[in-house]
Amino acid sequence: GNSVTQTEGPVTLSEEAFLTINCTYTATGYPSLFWYVQYPGEGLQLLLKATKADDKGSNKGFEATYRKETTSFHLEKGSVQVSDSAVYFCALPGGTSYGKLTFGQGTILTVHP
């Protein structure tokens, strides 16, 4: 089945720093790719997605580009804020089960003032 590997955390940054969280995947074909975010005490929510190669997903200042050549979907933000502190998950369809998502292990991001 499909699998995903992302930056091991935790990641600690100062406010206004540049953020990159790496995500690489193994998949059959060209599945949709997702970034989910989990704020403290909450469930996961979709941050952004890309449905085909070379697509760029963006939301709340975050961006990720679907790179089929490098099988990557790295998450970036030019200037992080304290409110971005959360756990970030890269995900893609499971491959063997229609509709199932396979998640990376999650990256904890802490942003200090």
Added chain:
Amino acid sequence: DADVTQTPRNRITKTGKRIMLECSQTKGHDRMYWYRQDPGLGLRLIYYSFDVKDINKGEISDGYSVSRQAQAKFSLSLESAIPNQTALYFCATSGGTVGNEQFFGPGTRLTVL
């Protein structure tokens, strides 16, 4: 009101007790999922259901059972809880086509003593 709700939000129980976690959704989705989250392991799929009559085991179904009482309700049971089932449990729904995002509930934090 939240689209996906889970009850209870927190539960502490003892080894050997039977526990039921409930999930309800108002999104009208056919597909529902139960995941558990453990630190450093991301989310792992326990069970999923594509409609009321279609229930499937996920990666880690041992020790768990589920019931799809209606399109909107999907319950997870631990027949005889054990300490290594201490985790954060999430219910999710999706609209059904490959690549559709999943919508998550707020989670249930379960502690088994």
